[in-house]
Amino acid sequence: MDMNFLLAFIPVSLLLEYVLHAPPLWVFAAATIAIIPLADWLRKATEQVAARAGQTIGGLLNVTFGNLAELIIAIFVLLGGNVTVVKAQITGSIIGNALLGLGLAILIGSFGRARQKFSGANAGQLNSMLFLVVVALLLPALFDLTERLPGFEAGSAAARDNLDEALSLGVAIVLILVYALNLVYTLVTHKDVFALEDEPHEGELWPVWKAASVLVGATALIALESEMLSGALEASSAALGLSPFFLGIIVLAVVGNFAEYIAGSYFARQGKIGLAINIAVGATIQVALFTAPLLVIISYVIGKPMNLVFGSPLELVAIVAVALIVTTVTKDGEATWFEGVLLIAVYLLLALSFFFVTPRQETRLPTPPPALTATPLHAPTAT
Template sequence: MEVVESAPFNNSSSAFDLESSPIIVPKSFKFSTVYLVLIKAKINVLLPFGPFAILLHYLTPKLHGWIFFFSLIGITPLAERLGYATEQLAFYTGPTVGGLLNATFGNATEMIISIYALKNGMIRVVQQSLLGSILSNMLLVLGCAFFTGGIVHHNKVQVFNKAAAVVNSGLLLMAVMGLLFPAVLHFTHSELHFGKSVLSLSRFSSCIMLLAYASYLFFQLRSQQNLYSPVHEVADNSEISDEEEELELTKWEAIVWLAILTAWVSVLSGYLVDAIEGASESLNMSMAFISVILLPIVGNAAEHASAIMFAMKDKLDITIGVAVGSSTQISMFVIPFCVVVGWCMGKEMDLNFQLFETTTLFITVLVVAFMMQEGTSNYFKGLMLILCYLIVAASFFVHVDPQNDDD
């Protein structure tokens, strides 16, 4: 609710004085919020591609490549706007919860796409897209944030909370362990019950990983809050005034827009998933490259924008919370959650991501853990992470899933 202040009468002694008789108007009905969310940002010029993809789906359903392409473009501004609404909501929650909210709603796109793909029985698409999201966040998003932050603040060393980074690295290594054992068990032919032991182990490990992530949330938000306090706790008045100028939405407006944008992403995700296989054939690209590289780049648009923005403002604690925290959430929550959802659906979704994918994840986690162990950042570290992602992208461009898992 907002008091609308206007002065239609110049006579100060008018019988109808707006200051003494304010008009109460719900702010949600104002055009300004629609302008801020759907019009102001330059990336919103891509919003019409979403409805156009749906229209193309019903008019010419055989053009899978174009439907996939337009759906991909249409989801990009929605993912970025999700990040904007989450950022506005984070002003009311503080940096710790704000980073968690950015990671959660930043992963909403990946989770929705995964559930649609899982419903259609496309288990490999689910596995590879979630793996790609982890790789993209840890290498591309974090690398771009370190690089741009290092360029902007080239005259000083940027620092972040080392303790929080170590905890996130430990959780990522635990997630690698959860994915590694089912793959090794399968490819060494050491299952007690062939074809069933890997699935049972995956479901058990998923429950353990969900429990570990819940414990991590309690540890982060309740038990050890001081561990996650930003390195620069004292902000000067100029920084406070800058944050106040950036606050554009109320808490409830941010929540409503998050719900609207998430619903629209879910609609477009259905058309995107339906067109993946046809797009792979028409574009002559492997399903692995589309799932691991193209889908996550779109899904991580929110994290990408938020991480770079906070790094440029020398708020690396929030950057780490967005980029690495998002990877932790996908590996420890979204992937086990999809296994449990597939269990409920009767789909044999497991943690056997195949040897090539699991090895890539293991090496990536080690590289990022070494980059963050000092608690400092510079543009060279960011450049190294970006170059590592280019190697990963090239590897998946030439990688094709074997017809037989044992090949």
Template sequence: MFMNALMAFIPISLLLKYVFHSPPLWVFAAAVLAIVPLADWLRRATEHVAVHAGPTIGGLLNVTFGNMAELIIAIFILLSGNVEVVKAQITGSIIGNALLGLGLAIVAAGLARAPQRFNAANAGQLSAMLFLTVITLTLPAVFDYTEQLPGFAAEAGQRGNLDEKLSLGVAVILIVVYLLNLVYTLVTHKDVFALADSDEGGHGQPAQPWSLPLSLGVLLGGTALIALESEMLSGALEATAGQLGLSEFFLGVIVLAVVGNFAEYLAAVYFARQGQMGLAVNIAIGATVQVALLTAPLLVLIGYFLGHPMNLVFGSPLEIIAIIAVALTVTAVTKDGETTWFEGVLLLAVYAALALAFYFVTPRGAEGAGEAALHLVRALAA
């Protein structure tokens, strides 16, 4: 009912933008509220298409379209030239899925029940992939710093070119790992994961599946509407940030990231409340891994081919710390295969602290990333 009510903001946002020519803040807010239900409809349509496509193709569709709303938003912001906002959105999605989404799910499940148990081995694999995320997403910033050392001393223009080449290479590696993970979970070891889902109360199928034409129609129509709303959102971003007295960086890392992943939060909380904690953990951490292994590298490649290059050198050391914090915190909470509501509170507390830091931080942009990495490396060494 809540999601259906939010659908009203689709025509409202169009009227505000194209008929009444309202202030950017109004357009931005309406577009944000319109994207939330559209993302949920996209998720539901994917599940119904998966019923007709079979388990293997269905699983591929679910994981591929899981972050479609977020990817579309990021593409339009990238095309508008706000590269640092796109990077902030990537960071925000990683910490939002793993800390906010999983934290809400654990609290929702734990308040009404005894400690919730799930497959620790499956969670361990996802945690291992999170650490791969830490290495690959922090490497470009450390590389940028290395090129500024006396023994290397690359000029700013040359360093930027090297950063872009390294980011393209890392993007290809991450996509290959993501594809191999799909082969592992959906082909070579599908029986193992199917058994795990069965033991933990897996997804199952919709009670009354839509027809294939209807499912595809909703999928395509939802994608087109999200693209339209994202175009309006990106156009109003700068003016909205100025009117609210917030940085575009903060809007990217908190607001846009939450909007793009809101459907995953709801799904994780729903299944946690149904006692399917293993599935909730897979949704939250799996979405985090997908952002790092697919969404981020795709944006690097898309930016390169569209003439809006984006590297993976994060301009703020706080972003690097946040990504590291996600891997460490999630691993500590899920390693024993059991959660309580207070562990969910801990995840939410870490997210709130990071959000507060992102609110006060003043990013310096990509040109300061090497210096930022230098300060971070020195602080870690001390």
């Protein structure tokens, strides 16, 4: 399906935002639609790179460029002081990529095929990383809970928040190091085990400069549209009668990762289910082990400190559910259409839960009073 006609929404969104100063809901809708064809061009460029560098490198590039848009959206929302929405966006990306993205890829790729087979070794490595994600994101929440129990009280709320921030910084550094070592393990020292089987590319290959230009250009435009989308978030949520929390965990997460959804489904349809799994589950792992920790570090740089304490039990249950069901579906090295349905069904159940939950309103982060600006500890943030 040719989606190039949707590129018209790029100038439309710019016109609505900067010339007509249209209602935020209009800008939000136009920017959301504009990202769809840009994500498709990102997929096309990634396919061209994969044809030259191999499916393994191509999948990594697709995940990285797709999550770059996600990172940029989160930074703009973080600059606005809405930490709860940023955390919701992280959770939404994790469950969206692993459940919705992978479910769609398996379902679409199964049309006309009884089953799709892929590398069990590669799936096993991805599943091991998923369980590291569970431990890494549960630990700060359990630590925060422990500090509230009798006999373990950290003291004042400010002291507890500082401990949460210190632990989150430590966890962030460890996760980034592990993610980097994982790349060395799968792409360098054990690349013969995890390399995907490359297939001849159909059609004419683009010049390298064209593929690189499309990757950079599409990512830049996605970032621009994401900035407008995030700026219209709160007003749009009020107009739609939805909480910013729900828009963050469902809408922003889906929009920010749309490139992975398109690419995964396309490659699965082409019979490259191994590449589709690498994109879907790899994007989940990169968000949890690289994007989220990087946001913690960036939050300190920009003066809006954020920790990794996910206060909603639903978010923690969702993260555990992702690891369990993805491992169950992929452990045998093959997938059928009904397993794709199961993944999508779990995503819809979680989305319904997030739709009806009513989180407390996140307040914007206060500016520290002059007396605190000289101290090394940050002012407490709402989590």
